[in-house]
Amino acid sequence: MDDKIWRGLGVSAGRASGPTWYLKEFQADTRHETARNSSPEEELFRLQQAVTRTEQNLTALEEQVKAEQGEEVAQIFVAHKLLLSDPSFIGEAQERLQKGQLSAEQALQEVAGEAVKMLRSLEDPYFQERAVDVQDVLVHLLKNLQDVQEEGSDVFPKTGDYVVLADELTPAQTIALPKERVLGFIVRQGGKTSHTAILARTYGIPALVGVAKGWEDLTVQKWLELDGEEGWVRPTAVDHIAFADNGLREEEISSQNSALQGMILAANIGSPGDLPLVEKFKAQGIGLYRTEFLFMGGELPSEEEQVEAYRQVIAACAPQLTIIRTLDIGGDKKAPALQLPQEKNPFLGVRALRLTLRRPELFRQQLRAIWRAAASGPTAVMFPMIATLEELYQAKENLWVAREEVLQAGHSVGELQIGMMIEIPSAAWLADKFAANVDFFSIGTNDLTQYMLAVDRENTDLVELYQPYHPAVLGMIARVSQAALQRGIWTGVCGEAGGDALLAPFFKAVGIKELSMAPGSLAKVRTTLGKLALSPEESEALVDSVLSCASTAEVKEALELFHSEQIV
Ligand code: PEP
Ligand code: MG
Numbered sequence: 077m078d079d080k081i082w083r084g085l086g087v088s089a090g091r092a093s094g095p096t097w098y099l100k101e102f103q104a105d106t107r108h109e110t111a112r113n114s115s116p117e118e119e120l121f122r123l124q125q126a127v128t129r130t131e132q133n134l135t136a137l138e139e140q141v142k143a144e145q146g147e148e149v150a151q152i153f154v155a156h157k158l159l160l161s162d163p164s165f166i167g168e169a170q171e172r173l174q175k176g177q178l179s180a181e182q183a184l185q186e187v188a189g190e191a192v193k194m195l196r197s198l199e200d201p202y203f204q205e206r207a208v209d210v211q212d213v214l215v216h217l218l219k220n221l222q223d224v225q226e227e228g229s230d231v232f233p234k235t236g237d238y239v240v241l242a243d244e245l246t247p248a249q250t251i252a253l254p255k256e257r258v259l260g261f262i263v264r265q266g267g268k269t270s271h272t273a274i275l276a277r278t279y280g281i282p283a284l285v286g287v288a289k290g291w292e293d294l295t296v297q298k299w300l301e302l303d304g305e306e307g308w309v310r311p312t313a314v315d316h317i318a319f320a321d322n323g324l325r326e327e328e329i330s331s332q333n334s335a336l337q338g339m340i341l342a343a344n345i346g347s348p349g350d351l352p353l354v355e356k357f358k359a360q361g362i363g364l365y366r367t368e369f370l371f372m373g374g375e376l377p378s379e380e381e382q383v384e385a386y387r388q389v390i391a392a393c394a395p396q397l398t399i400i401r402t403l404d405i406g407g408d409k410k411a412p413a414l415q416l417p418q419e420k421n422p423f424l425g426v427r428a429l430r431l432t433l434r435r436p437e438l439f440r441q442q443l444r445a446i447w448r449a450a451a452s453g454p455t456a457v458m459f460p461m462i463a464t465l466e467e468l469y470q471a472k473e474n475l476w477v478a479r480e481e482v483l484q485a486g487h488s489v490g491e492l493q494i495g496m497m498i499e500i501p502s503a504a505w506l507a508d509k510f511a512a513n514v515d516f517f518s519i520g521t522n523d524l525t526q527y528m529l530a531v532d533r534e535n536t537d538l539v540e541l542y543q544p545y546h547p548a549v550l551g552m553i554a555r556v557s558q559a560a561l562q563r564g565i566w567t568g569v570c571g572e573a574g575g576d577a578l579l580a581p582f583f584k585a586v587g588i589k590e591l592s593m594a595p596g597s598l599a600k601v602r603t604t605l606g607k608l609a610l611s612p613e614e615s616e617a618l619v620d621s622v623l624s625c626a627s628t629a630e631v632k633e634a635l636e637l638f639h640s641e642q643i644v
Contacts, residue, residue, distance in 0.1 A: 079310075082294050084262070084287035086307035087273035092260035092282045093301035093312050097238035099231070099249065119173045123180040126220040127160055133216055134160075137251055139409065143346030143366045147522065147533055147572070149278050152247045154534075159213045165191065180221055188214040208265065212246035232257070239300050243291075245272045255279045256352030260302045262309055264291050276304075280357060280596035284309055336605050340590040341598055342397075344570060348388040353595040361396030363518065363592020364458075364570040365389055367442070368404050371411045376438075382445035387452045394453025399495065399518065399568075399592075400446050402439070402471075404428040404460040408534055414438075423532065428461035433470055443478035450490025458495040458518055463502045468513055471496075498556050499523035499571070507556040511563035517556060518592070521571025525549050543628045544573040550631065551623050554586040561587050568592055577604040578635050581642070582622055584608065585615035607643050614642075 114122075138153035159165055169183040178186070188210050195207040218224075232238075232253055239260045240253065250261075250272050261276050266285035276283035282304030287294065294300075294309065301312040342363030343354045347370070354362065370377045370385055377385070390398045405411045406419075406427025414435075419425035432439035446457050459471045472494065482489050498504050499520030507517065521544045526533040528549050531542045543549070553569070560567040568590030573579050575593025577600045583591060584605060591601060610618070618638055625631045 080293075081308050081310045082287050082290050084284040084307050084309065085266075086283075086304045087266075087285050088261070088276035088281060088283035089305040090260075090280070090282035091301070091303045091305075092239060094237055094239050094259040094299070096241055096295075096297055096300050097233060098295050099240055099242040099245065101243050114179075116173050116176045119178070119180045119183070120170060122221060123166070123169060123173065123183070123217075126180065126217050127166055129220040130213070130216045131157060131160055133220070133248075137248055139369065139372060140346065141247075141251060142408075143344075143369055149274060152274070156209060156213050156216075156247075159209065165210070165213075181218060184214060184217055184221075205266070208244060208246065211244065212248060215246060216248060239302065241295055241300075247272065247275060250275045254352070255281065256356050260284070260304065262287055262294070262300070262302055264288050278594055278596045279353070280599050336602070337609070338589070339584055339605060340568075341602055341605070342399075342568070342590055342592040343595045343598065344574075344592050345389070345595075348385055348392075350595070351389065351392050354393070357595040357598040359595060359598055361393050361454075362389060362398040363568050363574070363590055365398060365400045366404065367401060368409050368411070371403060371405060371413065372409065374413060376411075376413045379441050379445050382442060383448045386445055386449035386455075390449055390453040390455050397454045397456055397493070399456040399458050399493075399570075400449075401458045401460055401497070402429070402442055402446075403432050406431050423526070429459050429467055429471055430461060433467065433474075436474060439474055440478045440481065443475050444482045444485075447479050447482045447489040447492065448487050450492050451488050452490070455490055456493035456495050456516070458497060460497045460520070461500060461523070462496050462510075463500045465506070465509060465513070468496060468510060472513070497523075497570075498567075499527070501528050501552065504552045504556050507559035508563060511560050511565050514565065516566045516568065517560050518568040518570045518590075519553055519556060519588075521549070521553070521569060521573035524552065524571065525573075528552065544571070544576075544579070545628045545631045545635075547623060547625045547627070547631055550579075550582065553583075553588075554619060554623060557587045566590065575601060577601050578632075578639060580604050581608055581610070581618060581638060582635065585610060585618045604639075604643055 134153045134157045138150045141153065142150035165187060169187045172178055172183040172186065173180065191210050192207045195203045195210065198204065237257045237259050239262060240258050241262050242264070244265045245261060245263045258281055261272065261281060261283035263272060263283070263285040264287055266272060273283060273285055282302060284302050284304055284307060287309065297311050299312055300309055302309040340360045342361045343357070343359035344364040344366070345354060345362055346366045370382065386400055404427070405414060406425060407423045416426070426434065443457070446455065449455065457475065459468065462468050475494070479489055493515040495516040495518055496510060496514050497520045498507065498517045501524070503510060504524065511517070522533055525531070525542060525544045525546070529541060529543065529546060531538045533542060557567045566589040567587070569583055569588055570592040574591040575597030580591060580601050581604070593601065621634045621638070622631055625634055
């Protein structure tokens with residue numbers, strides 16, 4: 077075998093080998109620019125339209141990523157949108173257009189080129205990474221100017237699994253790729269904090285960046301093996317495709333699943349399109365199907381379309397459970413087709429169940445679709461954003477009416493477990509009362525943290541304060557789980573904290589039965605819990621050590637100490 081080896085920075089652990097596919101940089105069509113002979117006004121108008129469309133593209137990506145991977149990763153696209161309103165970028169391009177003679181493409185390329193050069197000249201790797209952001213937004217804008225479709229899934233081979241090589245891989249391109257068929261990433265540019273690195277880690281795909289030396293030679297290789305931890309890549313003659321699930325083989329996954337002592341590790345998804353990731357990471361069912369993404373386009377889905385989407389997921393996951401959450405529109409999730417009024421405090425406004433209870437026709441249509449789809453396999457329905465018992469009673473009333481409507485329409489219905497999210501402190505506090513009325517709880521730590529600590533989950537200035545590790549949040553979770561156990565129902569965690577390996581032993585110790593997370597987080601949590609055998613005394617000691625803390629920092633310290641002693 078060839079003894080060549082290339083080195084780079086390993087940014088997402090795991091080993092993979094397979095055939096290569098090279099994603100070349102997008103080149104704007106320059107013939108188009110030179111042929112252009114329009115006035116500055118026309119060019120300004122074209123630029124404005126491209127900015128509007130780019131903003132829409134970025135919002136769609138933000139929503140998709142938020143559903144699949146959570147808020148933190150979605151911030152990438154928030155930052156990109158900010159660039160669109162940066163006067164030194166679009167504003168500067170507009171000024172240059174006003175002076176005449178340039179096409180919108182040229183003005184953008186000039187301004188972005190200067191910004192990239194300036195950022196690259198700074199030593200701090202953070203600023204170097206921001207150059208990639210500018211380029212990403214530039215590519216979006218150029219594509220919109222020239223009506224070019226998004227790359228990624230369009231150009232990726234229709235069949236087969238590949239190690240992806242790219243000069244520069246932007247977050248948008250990463251998202252557009254069919255991740256279930258990407259074996260690994262090898263990127264010429266980039267550092268540890270690059271967004272592609274973050275995305276690769278969240279998707280659990282081994283990745284290597286900064287492989288500039290010998291790049292040309294690397295790109296002509298037909299088959300490569302890479303290690304995203306040790307940071308190397310080499311040609312391989314082995315005609316064998318291997319997913320490296322953070323270093324785990326299929327047999328290991330199954331044996332680890334059986335070592336979980338009854339704890340279920342499920343996946344959070346936003347659409348049936350995520351099913352290949354569920355399969356790849358061997359999730360034990362769906363702990364949170366965020367259905368709102370079906371409703372966020374220009375038109376609302378029909379009952380039949382909903383039945384089809386839900387059925388696909390349920391059938392694919394059977395005999396494991398699929399938990400379908402009813403619409404959680406409002407807050408940061410917008411559904412233009414619903415024409416909702418603007419609110420001053422959308423996170424505290426008519427959101428989720430508050431909205432669906434005010435729109436019974438919309439709510440019951442969704443509930444009918446869930447009843448019908450439930451005939452395809454084990455299904456649960458779950459209500460979001462419940463603050464009062466009355467809301468739960470009303471939601472259940474609608475559920476039973478919808479069942480009758482389905483039967484009267486001549487369709488068959490399945491069985492449903494009925495659950496609710498615990499994400500508002502009032503519901504958490506009254507967990508014992510709620511527990512008498514549902515089959516399970518699922519704790520939404522994203523909102524529970526936001527509402528308990530009075531910290532906007534979206535506000536990037538407050539990330540330090542937005543802490544699921546806060547002892548009050550963890551104390552509340554322990555209390556909810558305790559109340560559920562006493563009433564004989566089970567509790568899951570489906571917020572981002574559910575995919576945090578550091579917290580997983582604590583959740584297990586307080587009696588949580590299911591953790592649901594972004595598929596890319598499953599391997600790490602599974603490995604952590606697979607190594608853990610807690611006696612009742614050890615569980616109690618762990619819970620005490622966490623709940624006796626007075627601050628987030630103390631909690632982190634206690635959890636880290638536990639990991640260093642018990643998870644080896
Ligand atoms: C949560 O709040 O933790 C949750 C899972 O719901 P979402 O993130 O969709 O609000
Ligand atoms: Mg929530």
